[in-house]
Amino acid sequence: MAVSVIRPLHVRRPEKERQRRVSQHPAIELVGIDKSFGTVHANKNINLKVEKGTIHGIIGENGAGKSTLMSILYGFYQADRGEIRIDGKPLTIRDSQAAIAAGIGMVHQHFMLVENFTVLENIMLGAEGGQLLAKGVAGARKELKRLETDYGLDVDPDAVIEDLPVGKQQRVEILKALYRSADILILDEPTGVLTPAEADHLFKVLKVLRDQGKTVILITHKLREIMAITDDVSVMRRGEMVATRKTAETTVEELAELMVGRRVLLRVEKGEPRPGKVLMSVKNLTVKDSRGVTMVDDVSFEVREGEIVGIAGVAGNGQSELLEAIAGIRKPASGEILLDGQPIAGADPARLRALGLAHIPEDRHHMGLVLKFEEYENAVLGYHRDPRYGKGGLLDLKAIRAEAAEKIEKYDIRPPNPRLKTANFSGGNQQKIVVAREIERDPKALIIGQPTRGVDIGAIEFIHRRIVEMRDAGKAILVVSVELDEIRSLSDRILVMFAGKVVGEKTAEAGEQTLGLMMAGIAA
Amino acid sequence: MDYFDILVSILGSTIRLSIPLLFTALAGLFSERAGIFDIGLEGKMLAAAFASACLAYVTGNPWLGLLGGIAVSIIFSLIHGFASITNRGNQIVSGVALNFVAAGLTIVLGQAWFSQGGRTPQLAGDARFSPITLPGVDLMRDVPYLGPLYVNVISGNNILTYLAFAAVPLSWWVLFRTRFGLRLRAVGENPGAVDTAGISVTFLRYRAVIVAGFLCGFSGAYLSIAQSAAFIKDMSAGKGYIALAALIFAKWKPVPVMFACLLFGFLDAFANFMQGKAVPGIGEVPVQIFQALPYVLTCILLAGFIGIAHPPKAGGVPYTKER
Numbered sequence: 092m093a094v095s096v097i098r099p100l101h102v103r104r105p106e107k108e109r110q111r112r113v114s115q116h117p118a119i120e121l122v123g124i125d126k127s128f129g130t131v132h133a134n135k136n137i138n139l140k141v142e143k144g145t146i147h148g149i150i151g152e153n154g155a156g157k158s159t160l161m162s163i164l165y166g167f168y169q170a171d172r173g174e175i176r177i178d179g180k181p182l183t184i185r186d187s188q189a190a191i192a193a194g195i196g197m198v199h200q201h202f203m204l205v206e207n208f209t210v211l212e213n214i215m216l217g218a219e220g221g222q223l224l225a226k227g228v229a230g231a232r233k234e235l236k237r238l239e240t241d242y243g244l245d246v247d248p249d250a251v252i253e254d255l256p257v258g259k260q261q262r263v264e265i266l267k268a269l270y271r272s273a274d275i276l277i278l279d280e281p282t283g284v285l286t287p288a289e290a291d292h293l294f295k296v297l298k299v300l301r302d303q304g305k306t307v308i309l310i311t312h313k314l315r316e317i318m319a320i321t322d323d324v325s326v327m328r329r330g331e332m333v334a335t336r337k338t339a340e341t342t343v344e345e346l347a348e349l350m351v352g353r354r355v356l357l358r359v360e361k362g363e364p365r366p367g368k369v370l371m372s373v374k375n376l377t378v379k380d381s382r383g384v385t386m387v388d389d390v391s392f393e394v395r396e397g398e399i400v401g402i403a404g405v406a407g408n409g410q411s412e413l414l415e416a417i418a419g420i421r422k423p424a425s426g427e428i429l430l431d432g433q434p435i436a437g438a439d440p441a442r443l444r445a446l447g448l449a450h451i452p453e454d455r456h457h458m459g460l461v462l463k464f465e466e467y468e469n470a471v472l473g474y475h476r477d478p479r480y481g482k483g484g485l486l487d488l489k490a491i492r493a494e495a496a497e498k499i500e501k502y503d504i505r506p507p508n509p510r511l512k513t514a515n516f517s518g519g520n521q522q523k524i525v526v527a528r529e530i531e532r533d534p535k536a537l538i539i540g541q542p543t544r545g546v547d548i549g550a551i552e553f554i555h556r557r558i559v560e561m562r563d564a565g566k567a568i569l570v571v572s573v574e575l576d577e578i579r580s581l582s583d584r585i586l587v588m589f590a591g592k593v594v595g596e597k598t599a600e601a602g603e604q605t606l607g608l609m610m611a612g613i614a615a
Numbered sequence: 616m617d618y619f620d621i622l623v624s625i626l627g628s629t630i631r632l633s634i635p636l637l638f639t640a641l642a643g644l645f646s647e648r649a650g651i652f653d654i655g656l657e658g659k660m661l662a663a664a665f666a667s668a669c670l671a672y673v674t675g676n677p678w679l680g681l682l683g684g685i686a687v688s689i690i691f692s693l694i695h696g697f698a699s700i701t702n703r704g705n706q707i708v709s710g711v712a713l714n715f716v717a718a719g720l721t722i723v724l725g726q727a728w729f730s731q732g733g734r735t736p737q738l739a740g741d742a743r744f745s746p747i748t749l750p751g752v753d754l755m756r757d758v759p760y761l762g763p764l765y766v767n768v769i770s771g772n773n774i775l776t777y778l779a780f781a782a783v784p785l786s787w788w789v790l791f792r793t794r795f796g797l798r799l800r801a802v803g804e805n806p807g808a809v810d811t812a813g814i815s816v817t818f819l820r821y822r823a824v825i826v827a828g829f830l831c832g833f834s835g836a837y838l839s840i841a842q843s844a845a846f847i848k849d850m851s852a853g854k855g856y857i858a859l860a861a862l863i864f865a866k867w868k869p870v871p872v873m874f875a876c877l878l879f880g881f882l883d884a885f886a887n888f889m890q891g892k893a894v895p896g897i898g899e900v901p902v903q904i905f906q907a908l909p910y911v912l913t914c915i916l917l918a919g920f921i922g923i924a925h926p927p928k929a930g931g932v933p934y935t936k937e938r
Contacts, residue, residue: 165811167936188813203808205801206928216801217812219794267812 116179196268401582453540519550633880657855663835685832692828
C-alpha cells in the first residue's frame with residue numbers, strides 16, 4: 092500500500108491559507124474537458140471557471156453530464172482531453188488521492204460512509220495518521236472539535252453512522268472533506284434526502300464555509316436551490332456547458348429554458364377541481380413493517396372523484412407503507428380501505444387492478460419495472476392476464492408490441508423502440524413507461540408514489556399534465572411525494588404525515604414554511 | 616474410565632479437531648470481512664495439506680513443509696482474487712472451481728509422484744510437527760482435576776495448535792486496532808467509501824485474500840504433517856465448509872469464531888467417542904447419527920436459528936465504479 096499522502100490537519104496551515112487568499116487565480120479552471128463512455132459522449136469540450144470563495148451551482152437535467160464532470164475533477168475518471176487547473180496550476184488528477192491532495196473534497200449523492208462504523212472511524216478512513224489506529228485517534232478528535240467550533244458542524248464522534256439521521260450523515264461527509272483540509276468542496280445533489288429544514292441548515296453551513304474562504308460547487312437539478320444559495324451558476328445540457336451566469340442576474344425561467352433547450356412550464360396548469368362522490372376511503376388504517384414496528388398509525392382520509400390528494404412528509408414517515416397497504420402489497424394490521432364502497436383491505440394487487448385501482452409505485456426499479464425486460468414486456472406487466480394479450484397461457488406478442496408502440500408514441504417515450512431493454516431508457520422515459528401502463532388502463536382511482544423522482548424537467552411537465560388530465564376526467568388520485576414543491580403544485584388538498592400519523596390537512600395554498608414545520612412534527 | 620477421564624479425553628481430541636477449523640475460519644474471516652466470499656477454503660486447505668506433506672517428505676523438515684503449504688494456498692488465493700477482484704467474476708463459482716481443482720490435482724500429482732493411490736509417503740517422526748510437552752507437566756500431574764487437564768489437554772499439543780490460538784487475539788488486533796484492519800472492514804461494507812478516500816479497493820482486497828491464503832496454509836499443514844503423518848486423498852473432508860459455517864455462526868467476529876470452532880470440534884470428538892458405545896436407556900445407536908451431528912448443527916445454524924447473521928454488506932459483490 093502506498094503510504095497515504097494525506098496529512099490529517101491537526102494544525103492549521105496559516106501561511107498557506109494566506110497565500111491562497113492573495114493569489115487571484117480561479118479556484119478551479121477546466122479547459123476543454125472531453126469524455127466519452129463508448130458511444131456516449133458524456134462531456135463535450137467543457138470550459139468552466141470557479142472563483143475562489145464562491146458558491147458555484149452546476150445545474151442540468153439527469154444525464155446532462157454534471158456528475159461525470161465532477162467525477163473527472165475528483166479523479167474517478169480520466170478526461171479523454173482537456174486540462175484541469177487548480178489555483179492556476181495545471182494538474183493531472185489520476186485518482187481520488189490526488190484530488191484530495193489538491194484540496195478537493197466531495198460529498199457524494201449516495202453517501203460514501205461505512206454504516207456500521209462510528210463517525211470517527213469514517214472520518215479517519217484513509218487518513219488514519221499511522222499504521223496503528225490508537226496513534227491517530229486523539230489528533231482526530233481534537234481536529235473534529237476544531238471543525239465543530241469553526242463551522243458549527245457538531246456530530247458525536249462515537250455515534251454509529253446507521254443510527255444517525257440522514258442530515259447528520261451528510262454532515263459527516265462534509266467533515267470528512269474538511270478533515271482532509273479540502274479548500275474546494277463539491278456537493279452532488281445534496282438535498283435529495285433532506286427535509287426542508289435540514290436543507291436550510293445545510294445551506295447555512297455552506298455559506299459559513301464560503302465566508303471562511305472555501306470554494307463550494309453545488310450540483311443540483313433543483314432551480315430553487317440555485318437561486319437560494321449560489322453566487323454563480325453554470326448550466327449543462329446533453330454533455331455541453333451551455334451558459335454561465337451570475338445568479339443575481341438570471342431568473343428561474345431562463346435557467347429552466349437553458350437546461351431543457353426549450354421553454355418549459357414550471358407551474359402545473361390546472362383549473363378548479365370539481366370533486367364528486369367519495370371514491371376511496373381509508374378508515375383507521377394501521378400498518379406494521381416486517382419488524383412489527385407500527386409505520387402507519389390509525390390513519391383516516393378520503394379521496395373524491397375528480398380531485399388530487401397529496402401526502403407530504405419526509406421520507407420514512409409511513410407514506411411508503413400506506414401506499415403499499417392500499418396497493419395490496421402489504422397487509423394492514425387493522426382498519427378499512429374502501430374503493431367505490433367495496434372493502435379492499437388485504438386484497439391482492441391483481442384483484443385491485445380488476446376493481447379499477449392503478450398503482451404507480453415509488454421505486455420504478457424495484458417495483459414498477461423489470462429492468463432486464465424489453466420495453467414492450469414492461470408495458471403489460473401486471474396486466475398480462477388480459478385476454479387481449481393472449482389466450483391459454485400463450486402471449487400474443489404481436490398485439491402486445493403493437494400496443495406498446497402506440498403508448499410510446501402517445502407518451503413520447505424515447506428512443507421509440509419497444510424492443511429495447513428497459514434499463515437502457517433514461518429515468519424519465521422509464522417513468523413514462525410505468526405511467527403509460529397504469530393510466531392507459533383507464534382506472535377509477537390512481538395512487539402514485541414519487542411521480543417524478545429522478546425524472547428530468549421535460550418529463551416532469553409531461554407527467555404532471557397527465558395526472559391533471561386524469562383528475563379532470565373524474566378519477567380519484569392520491570399522490571405521495573417527498574418533493575414539497577411537487578405536492579404543492581399538484582394537489583387540491585394536502586395531508587401531512589409525520590411518524591405514521593396524518594398530522595394535518597391543508598389546501599394547496601398553504602405556505603411552504605407551514606407545511607415544512609408540520610413535516611418536522613413541530614406544528615399541526 | 617470414570618467420567619472425568621472421559622471428559623479429559625474428549626476435550627483433548629476437541630482441541631485437535633478444532634485447530635484446522637480455527638485456522639480456516641480465521642482465513643475466511645479476513646477474506647469475507649473484505650467483501651470476498653471464499654467457498655474455496657476447502658480447496659486451499661486440501662492443496663496446502665498436499666504441498667506440506669510433499670515438501671516435508673522431500674526435505675524432512677516440517678517448517679519447510681509448512682512454508683510450501685502456505686505458498687500453494689496463497690497461489691490459490693491469488694487465482695481466486697484474479698477471478699473475483701480483477702475480473703469481477705462470481706466469487707462462489709470461482710471458489711467452487713478451485714475446490715475441484717484441488718481435489719483432482721492432489722490425487723493426480725500424488726499418484727504420479729509417489730504411486731501410492733493418491734497418498735504421500737509416511738513421514739518420519741522429525742519430518743512432522745510433534746507434540747510439545749509444556750514445562751511443569753511433572754509437577755502438575757498429581758494435582759486433582761487441573762492436573763490431568765493441563766497434562767492431557769493444554770500440554771502435549773504441537774506448535775501449530777498454540778499458533779492457532781495465538782492467531783485469534785492477533786486477528787482481532789489486526790482487524791480492530793490497525794489501519795489495515797479498519798480499511799479491510801470498510802472495504803467489505805462499502806468499497807465506495809474506501810475508493811473515494813483515495814485507497815485502492817483492488818490492492819486492499821488482494822491483501823485480504825493473501826492473508827486468507829496464508830492462514831489456510833497452516834490448516835492444511837496441520838492436517839497432513841501435524842495431525843497425520845501423510846497426505847490422504849480428500850483429507851480435508853468438508854472441514855472448509857464447516858469452518859465457513861462456524862464463521863457465520865460467529866457473525867464474522869474473531870473470538871466467537873474460536874468458540875464456534877471449538878463447538879464443532881467438540882461434536883466431532885463426541886461422535887468419535889460414541890463409536891460402538893451404548894447410550895444409557897436407548898442402547899446402541901448407529902454411529903452415523905453422531906457423525907451427522909456437526910452437519911445437522913450446520914444446517915440448523917445456517918437456517919437462521921441463531922438470529923439474523925449480517926454478512927459484510929458488500930460481500931460477494933465485485934466493485935465497479937459507478938458513473
